[in-house]
Amino acid sequence: MLTKMGEVKKRFRQNQARPIMIVYVLFQPHETSLLNVQDDLFGKGRGAMSRLGGISVEHDGTAGAVLARGFSQEVESGYSLAVQFNDPQGAKSSAYQGAGLRLGAAGGESLTPVVVAYNAGASDATVTGRLPYTLADGGTAEATLTEVRLSPGESREINVAGALSASGFPPGVSAAGLEFEYSSEPGSVQMTAFSVGAGGNQLFRVPMWDVQAQRSGTGGYPWRIEGNSSTYVYLKNATDRPQEYTFQLSFEGGFYVLGVKTIEPRQTIAMDVRALRDGQTPDVYGNTIPATADRGQVMWSLRGGDGLAMIGRSEQADLAKGVSSSYACQFCCPNSFYSARTGPASPASVGVGGTLQFTAYETDKNCYGNPMQEHPVNTTLTWFSGSGSAATIDSNGLATGVTAATSTGVYARWNVTNWTAYWQGCSSYTYQIASPSVTLNVVGVTFKKADHSVPPSTIRMGINSNTLAGTLQDRKQQLKAVVTPAARASSVTLVGDKVQISNTSVDTTSGVITFDAVGITASQQQGDGSIKAKIGTTVVGTQTATVVIPAKLTHDNGGSFTIQNVAMNSTTAPPNSLPASQFQLNTLYYKPFVVTIKDKWDNHVGDAYAGAEITEVFGTSPEASINVALSSSGTYTDPVGVVAPGITVASNDSRVTAWPSQPRIEALAPGGSFPQTHNITVRVAGFEITPPSPTISRSVTLDRSTGGTYTLTVIW
Numbered sequence: 108m109l110t111k112m113g114e115v116k117k118r119f120r121q122n123q124a125r126p127i128m129i130v131y132v133l134f135q136p137h138e139t140s141l142l143n144v145q146d147d148l149f150g151k152g153r154g155a156m157s158r159l160g161g162i163s164v165e166h167d168g169t170a171g172a173v174l175a176r177g178f179s180q181e182v183e184s185g186y187s188l189a190v191q192f193n194d195p196q197g198a199k200s201s202a203y204q205g206a207g208l209r210l211g212a213a214g215g216e217s218l219t220p221v222v223v224a225y226n227a228g229a230s231d232a233t234v235t236g237r238l239p240y241t242l243a244d245g246g247t248a249e250a251t252l253t254e255v256r257l258s259p260g261e262s263r264e265i266n267v268a269g270a271l272s273a274s275g276f277p278p279g280v281s282a283a284g285l286e287f288e289y290s291s292e293p294g295s296v297q298m299t300a301f302s303v304g305a306g307g308n309q310l311f312r313v314p315m316w317d318v319q320a321q322r323s324g325t326g327g328y329p330w331r332i333e334g335n336s337s338t339y340v341y342l343k344n345a346t347d348r349p350q351e352y353t354f355q356l357s358f359e360g361g362f363y364v365l366g367v368k369t370i371e372p373r374q375t376i377a378m379d380v381r382a383l384r385d386g387q388t389p390d391v392y393g394n395t396i397p398a399t400a401d402r403g404q405v406m407w408s409l410r411g412g413d414g415l416a417m418i419g420r421s422e423q424a425d426l427a428k429g430v431s432s433s434y435a436c437q438f439c440c441p442n443s444f445y446s447a448r449t450g451p452a453s454p455a456s457v458g459v460g461g462t463l464q465f466t467a468y469e470t471d472k473n474c475y476g477n478p479m480q481e482h483p484v485n486t487t488l489t490w491f492s493g494s495g496s497a498a499t500i501d502s503n504g505l506a507t508g509v510t511a512a513t514s515t516g517v518y519a520r521w522n523v524t525n526w527t528a529y530w531q532g533c534s535s536y537t538y539q540i541a542s543p544s545v546t547l548n549v550v551g552v553t554f555k556k557a558d559h560s561v562p563p564s565t566i567r568m569g570i571n572s573n574t575l576a577g578t579l580q581d582r583k584q585q586l587k588a589v590v591t592p593a594a595r596a597s598s599v600t601l602v603g604d605k606v607q608i609s610n611t612s613v614d615t616t617s618g619v620i621t622f623d624a625v626g627i628t629a630s631q632q633q634g635d636g637s638i639k640a641k642i643g644t645t646v647v648g649t650q651t652a653t654v655v656i657p658a659k660l661t662h663d664n665g666g667s668f669t670i671q672n673v674a675m676n677s678t679t680a681p682p683n684s685l686p687a688s689q690f691q692l693n694t695l696y697y698k699p700f701v702v703t704i705k706d707k708w709d710n711h712v713g714d715a716y717a718g719a720e721i722t723e724v725f726g727t728s729p730e731a732s733i734n735v736a737l738s739s740s741g742t743y744t745d746p747v748g749v750v751a752p753g754i755t756v757a758s759n760d761s762r763v764t765a766w767p768s769q770p771r772i773e774a775l776a777p778g779g780s781f782p783q784t785h786n787i788t789v790r791v792a793g794f795e796i797t798p799p800s801p802t803i804s805r806s807v808t809l810d811r812s813t814g815g816t817y818t819l820t821v822i823w
Contacts, residue, residue: 300312338380449465509549784804
């Protein structure tokens, strides 16, 4: 199709191996005409035609007076291919590069890469080429393409598929780049490239660019997801050096920012926008493209002083319908520096021995003055700190608190580039900028007990509980956090993990924060709880904690066998079920066993549960306290044996006080034996001791010899 911008006389020449036909066409001003190659140029209607050929359009009007567009089609199969016309006089080098040659398969069809070169010049030309591609591990490789010699007017296909097969091309590579050089003058060789499916339903054209003739290493394209379609973005490094670029994608209500990325020498990368959205792939800030987003804008720009170091394009493809199109809109120049920021915000805080990550951020603007989205700077930075010995900062921006003090002037320096557009292209200059400084406060926090002693590295805590009678057994511990400098104490917040903080009091003169702490959730691992001192979100001090609960029971081998008169009711130790207004005058035959209560890590729990109530469920009897508290060493004494029951009297009966010295009640006749089995569930501070139901299973046998001597056997 030819469009004329003024009255000119046209000469149209079609070439294959050498000129075979010259056609002259005269167009009226602003006339558009559709020419059929077979009908209008060859005059053969639907007759046979060469598989390859080249078309040159020359005109005698002013530059730009005629626009040419072309396409090939096969209506029956739905096949079509756009034909790209280039003005040879606009060429600046004897080379072409392309980004995003599809390989493998698409839409259920295997793809064949096709590349055709046409010598539109007056002298012989030699074309050499390579196909660089990215491996699955991120590395790069290339296939060398067969050299092709072209006579003037000759067109030849370059055997890309054969070169890939010969090079041992690995499976799984879906896209690659193309690079060609030719020996004749710039613009004398024209090239086209595409991949076509075996059934003709899939076709993906790859624009071939003279990199040096491009406007800039930038791109701005619409993206759209509709039905089965997606937008694919291809970026290629056109140089032998690593290049940096920025990439962002807009959608309704937000942005998806990849920040500064590196592309290896001659590497081609491909991004499927649908895959990024549906896979919820996070960007540099951890944000994702909403699942409902279906359109927006893609913008990318190279960084640095080589404004033509990269090429890129987008491809809109619907594999189900076999439709694809390519977009390659460039901005006038690469992005320029706009502003800088240092994070976190000033003032920032770090604890002594703690670390705080600083990040430098850059906002760029495009060549039309529009600011882009802010991105972290992960290129070569130099970090500075005016903290002296108070803090250090490494080359990655990680600050470490050394001495409690106030530090000022944490900032970074790095190189940025500004671009200016003018009538012949773009010019750039690079300079160094400094991000705004952040005041860094180095804060020391030391945790202490109420008596000012230093707690162990991991403090152990219990959980509050109620007795059977409903009395609170409070296990709060009073602790202190000593803050340096003292004035920063008012900025410190105490936060517990598995620990509840209460009754906080701050003294900014001394820097002491007094508080109570108690466990609320049992630890699964030792030290998995904590008390953290924070300024904002920064932790400036940590006291690790283990919240323990009674879990296990051990015992010794028992003491001496004892026979003792005991007045018993529900308040005595050992108890029975009588109310406090009555006593049963009994004789006990027992051995005292020392029982130790431990946590799941086999440490006694007396440090956290001293004074805790111990209850038992004996057989089918209701749960009752044994009226013995847990000691600070995590133990209690359990009299194990047999009760010889006596009479029940009122609590004020004089026989109660006299009973210990009275004659005992004989439990057995001479030669008798009394075996028992004890099944007892034990709870300490309301926590059932394992194994549960019952915790204790033991046999107790009282024997009396014919001579009247008692013996007690306990198997536990």
